[in-house]
Amino acid sequence: MRRGPVRVAGGLILAAALAAAAAGCNSASSTDSSGTSDKCGLKIAFFGALTGSAANLGVNIEQGAELAIIKYNEEHADCKVEVAKFDSQGTPDNAPALARQLVTDDKVIGVVGPAFSGESVAANPIFEEAGIPLITPSATRPSLSTEKWKVFHRAVANDDAQGPAAALYIKDGLKSQKVFIVDDQTAYGAGLADTVKATLGSLVVGTDKVQADGQQTDFSATVTKIVSSGAESLFYGGYYQNAGLIRKQLTAAGWTGTMVSGDGVKDPGFLTSAGKEAAEGSVMTCPCAPATEAKGSFAADYKAQWNIDPGTYSDVAYDAAGIFLKGIDEGNTTPEKMNEFLGEVTFEGIANTYSFTETGELDPSKLIVWTFKVSSGDIVPDVKAPTS
Amino acid sequence: MHFHSLFQNFGELTVTGLAQGAIYALFALGYTMVYGVLRLINFAHSEVFMVGTFAAVLTWGLFGLDQDSATPSVGAVLLLLLAGFLAAALAAGIMALIVEMVAYRPLRRRNAPPLVFLITAIGASTVISEAVGIGTHRNVSSVPPLIRPSTVVQIGNTSVTNIQILIVGLALVMMVVLDLFIGKTRLGRGVRAVAQDPDSAALMGVNKNRVISLVFLTGGLMAGIAAVMYLLKIGGTRYDAGFHLGIKAFTAAVLGGIGNLRGALLGGLALGLAENYGSGLFGTQWRDVVAFVLLVVILLFRPTGILGESMGRARA
Numbered sequence: 123m124r125r126g127p128v129r130v131a132g133g134l135i136l137a138a139a140l141a142a143a144a145a146g147c148n149s150a151s152s153t154d155s156s157g158t159s160d161k162c163g164l165k166i167a168f169f170g171a172l173t174g175s176a177a178n179l180g181v182n183i184e185q186g187a188e189l190a191i192i193k194y195n196e197e198h199a200d201c202k203v204e205v206a207k208f209d210s211q212g213t214p215d216n217a218p219a220l221a222r223q224l225v226t227d228d229k230v231i232g233v234v235g236p237a238f239s240g241e242s243v244a245a246n247p248i249f250e251e252a253g254i255p256l257i258t259p260s261a262t263r264p265s266l267s268t269e270k271w272k273v274f275h276r277a278v279a280n281d282d283a284q285g286p287a288a289a290l291y292i293k294d295g296l297k298s299q300k301v302f303i304v305d306d307q308t309a310y311g312a313g314l315a316d317t318v319k320a321t322l323g324s325l326v327v328g329t330d331k332v333q334a335d336g337q338q339t340d341f342s343a344t345v346t347k348i349v350s351s352g353a354e355s356l357f358y359g360g361y362y363q364n365a366g367l368i369r370k371q372l373t374a375a376g377w378t379g380t381m382v383s384g385d386g387v388k389d390p391g392f393l394t395s396a397g398k399e400a401a402e403g404s405v406m407t408c409p410c411a412p413a414t415e416a417k418g419s420f421a422a423d424y425k426a427q428w429n430i431d432p433g434t435y436s437d438v439a440y441d442a443a444g445i446f447l448k449g450i451d452e453g454n455t456t457p458e459k460m461n462e463f464l465g466e467v468t469f470e471g472i473a474n475t476y477s478f479t480e481t482g483e484l485d486p487s488k489l490i491v492w493t494f495k496v497s498s499g500d501i502v503p504d505v506k507a508p509t510s
Numbered sequence: 511m512h513f514h515s516l517f518q519n520f521g522e523l524t525v526t527g528l529a530q531g532a533i534y535a536l537f538a539l540g541y542t543m544v545y546g547v548l549r550l551i552n553f554a555h556s557e558v559f560m561v562g563t564f565a566a567v568l569t570w571g572l573f574g575l576d577q578d579s580a581t582p583s584v585g586a587v588l589l590l591l592l593a594g595f596l597a598a599a600l601a602a603g604i605m606a607l608i609v610e611m612v613a614y615r616p617l618r619r620r621n622a623p624p625l626v627f628l629i630t631a632i633g634a635s636t637v638i639s640e641a642v643g644i645g646t647h648r649n650v651s652s653v654p655p656l657i658r659p660s661t662v663v664q665i666g667n668t669s670v671t672n673i674q675i676l677i678v679g680l681a682l683v684m685m686v687v688l689d690l691f692i693g694k695t696r697l698g699r700g701v702r703a704v705a706q707d708p709d710s711a712a713l714m715g716v717n718k719n720r721v722i723s724l725v726f727l728t729g730g731l732m733a734g735i736a737a738v739m740y741l742l743k744i745g746g747t748r749y750d751a752g753f754h755l756g757i758k759a760f761t762a763a764v765l766g767g768i769g770n771l772r773g774a775l776l777g778g779l780a781l782g783l784a785e786n787y788g789s790g791l792f793g794t795q796w797r798d799v800v801a802f803v804l805l806v807v808i809l810l811f812r813p814t815g816i817l818g819e820s821m822g823r824a825r826a
Binding site for chain 2: 173174175177307328329330331332333336337338339340341342343344345346347349350363366367370371374375376391394395396397398399499
């Protein structure tokens with residue numbers, strides 16, 4: 123009972139503080155509603171892996187988006203936009219809770235991400251429910267745009283463009299007659315591998331499925347099947363760490379065919395995991411252009427800011443953030459208005475010119491797919507693939 | 511079901527399965543010995559193994575080698591392998607001792623109930639693995655190509671490589687050495703005595719704590735050797751390399767009969783083979799399903815595993 127008065131006093135102070143805070147909010151919003159300062163203090167969120175086995179892919183994207191925001195803030199020093207980072211570690215398991223946390227922040231005007239397809243499937247319904255618009259610069263599973271999510275926008279070509287491009291490269295570029303297909307059973311890896319398989323048809327001599335990154339490291343049974351199938355090339359749908367281990371174990375088993383994979387493997391992490399010698403000659407497709415193709419001083423600015431060259435999708439993420447920033451500049455300061463804006467916008471960015479279809483896909487005439495190749499221990503652009 | 515694939519690749523799947531099984535077996539020794547003496551499942555043993563893999567990678571790094579280096583000369587390779595095995599075994603052994611002294615001994619002194627040990631083990635495992643994960647940015651650390659895989663024996667379409675022979679051969683040698691150590695030496699007799707009846711052993715003048723430390727140290731040394739074999743076979747390691755492998759090694763220990771050294775060997779090899787045959791027959795996505803169905807079926811008929819629990823009893 124002796125604590126009673128203290129508790130009451132504490133409660134009173136707390137209540138007073140809350141009331142003051144609420145009053146503060148009210149007064150702020152009432153004065154701001156007429157002016158332009160509604161734009162100030164808004165947040166653009168990044169949602170994707172900053173740690174975890176595929177972190178490099180997420181970091182590339184976050185840094186691209188953040189660079190756009192840093193540049194915007196340099197020009198708008200009195201009215202800044204913040205970046206809010208949500209690290210999903212790339213797993214669908216973490217995504218729903220993290221997305222719920224994101225939508226409770228009413229300063230968030232839009233999301234750059236989710237970076238991967240698996241986490242998109244888990245998180246996008248929550249963004250849809252809360253009405254927070256999103257632009258993913260990298261999640262390429264085609265079915266994401268058929269879920270009727272109004273907030274969904276994709277700034278790159280999906281795997282319906284990437285998969286056939288990879289298949290054509292295997293058929294016409296490598297002239298393989300026997301192809302083996304492996305995927306890691308993720309929403310991205312399995313989806314892409316299925317598209318490639320469907321396009322290659324009778325050239326496919328065998329398939330296998332492995333566990334995702336971190337859950338399997340011994341691929342001896344898969345390697346045995348690939349070697350004994352007589353395949354000249356392998357398509358792997360998955361991410362770079364396992365791709366590297368598989369390539370290394372294939373080389374150790376004496377297999378000399380070419381490994382082809384998608385954008386999830388286009389990362390220097392593949393070279394570390396496989397070792398440059400085993401990685402040599404491997405091919406990756408990507409619905410992205412080489413960073414050197416980006417307009418203006420992007421590559422140099424990125425390097426100056428982050429002390430590393432731009433990676434896969436850094437340029438698209440920069441543009442995705444740029445679209446939101448343009449929206450803010452034009453006075454779209456609520457998520458609803460922003461989403462309407464995304465439906466109408468035509469944005470000329472550094473990597474592409476963007477406008478979105480009804481389903482949130484990139485305008486079909488703007489799709490880009492490139493193939494890249496490991497040459498002399500580096501991932502270098504090979505050819506621009508035709509898209510139809 | 512791909513019977514054709516299984517039969518066509520039967521030899522190859524057997525060889526690679528045995529190599530993987532040999533790694534499970536050496537790894538499983540740590541679980542089985544600790545269980546035999548303390549009736550404790552040391553879940554932190556998976557991290558002991560992981561520390562071993564990183565110790566070897568770091569040691570080779572000190573010699574200026576990484577995944578892109580050229581293969582050194584034969585003499586240098588032997589020296590590097592020896593250095594790798596020593597470093598990994600020592601690091602893993604010391605890690606196991608640290609775990610026992612920090613996480614288990616204080617609890618034992620206070621007579622904590624068994625459940626507390628289990629939670630401490632999981633806690634210790636998480637702490638070590640996360641610390642390494644943060645330190646390495648959760649990236650793969652790849653190993654230099656110390657041994658070029660080359661086919662030594664060719665039977666039909668089955669080829670056996672030098673690395674596979676090294677892994678299985680070394681695992682068998684280590685198992686025999688350990689079996690002799692426990693069965694024939696004075697220290698080994700102490701271990702068996704504590705396993706049978708700790709109180710009587712103490713009355714007979716066996717220092718219980720020293721025996722327990724010895725058991726952790728030996729399990730760690732074996733895990734360290736398994737760690738280098740793993741690196742040679744897989745080509746790289748990660749902060750969570752021990753986690754899934756640890757579950758498999760623990761399964762191997764239970765399959766063979768936990769607390770039984772020879773059971774660990776048998777269980778490890780059986781599990782490695784079952785995984786590979788299952789992958790061949792049903793596809794690699796069924797690998798773990800096949801392995802664990804096998805475990806359940808065997809435990810239904812032999813609840814104490816293939817050879818039974820017998821660290822102290824059978825050969826006392």
